[in-house]
Amino acid sequence: MATTWLLFVDTDFGWRYKRPLKSGEPMFEKRTMTLNLSVQEMEVVERLAEEKGLSKTALLxxxxxxxxSISKxxxxxxxxxxxxPTTKEKAELMVLS
Structure with a gap:
């Protein structure tokens, strides 16, 4: 009988974790949250998801x-x-706290 291993890798934070998957354990534990967005924010999520061919969940x-990654x-x-891409002009990305 083969053992399935759960491998967590985060290249941005430089950690790895590997352990055997327990019998009946889902590959990834999922949790649910409710997210309240304005109409405009939801329209952006829906448009981007459609443009990228992703579900809204995958996009988020x-x-x-x-x-x-950027915060780190x-x-x-x-x-x-x-x-x-053509002018090679650079702009610094700023993240508001």
Whole structure:
């Protein structure tokens, strides 16, 4: 009988964790939350999800991972930039606290 392993890797925070999956245990524990958005915010979520071909949940998960990555870099004193593809003009990304 093969053992299924649960492997957690977060490259931004540099940790790894691996352990055997227990019998009957789901691969990822999920929790539910209610999120109240304004009409405009919900329209943005719906538009982006459709443009990217993602569910709203998948879009929000990606947004959280991106925010986590950017926050970690800024907390470490790094600067984050976006660059225009043709002019190469750079703009610093600022995250409000």
């Amino acid at each position: 998960r990606q947004a959280l991972r991106l925010y986590q 870099r800024l907390d470490d004193g790094e600067k984050v930039f976006v660059e225009h």
